[in-house]
Amino acid sequence: MSGMIARRFGEDPRKEARAESNEAVNKERRYAQIVECLTERGPSTAKEIAVWMQLEGLIPTSERNYSAPRLTEMCEKGITEPVGKTKCWYTGRTVTVYDLVERA
Numbered sequence: 001m002s003g004m005i006a007r008r009f010g011e012d013p014r015k016e017a018r019a020e021s022n023e024a025v026n027k028e029r030r031y032a033q034i035v036e037c038l039t040e041r042g043p044s045t046a047k048e049i050a051v052w053m054q055l056e057g058l059i060p061t062s063e064r065n066y067s068a069p070r071l072t073e074m075c076e077k078g079i080t081e082p083v084g085k086t087k088c089w090y091t092g093r094t095v096t097v098y099d100l101v102e103r104a
Helices: 013-024 027-041 046-055 068-077
Strands: 080-087 094-100
Touching (some): 027 046, 027 094, 046 068, 046 094, 068 080
Antiparallel strands (some): 080 094
């Protein structure tokens, strides 16, 4: 691979790459987008929120990782909360359903 920086003994490049990615996200904007989705759609899963954001042209793909980390942070801040679980229409797995704390 051209441009690769070899890791030094004892370093974990995953932590550094994850931190850089985390800093690149405009979290406040993403929080506002998730609040807008939950306001319009009501209780939703991380995947459903990501699909909505893609359809609105806010993110390039419907990958749930665009919404899931922010939902966790929003739960910690008291903005959203898990209100139940359901079988995901997209994956068939049991997943968490989130809603806004003020409405739940």
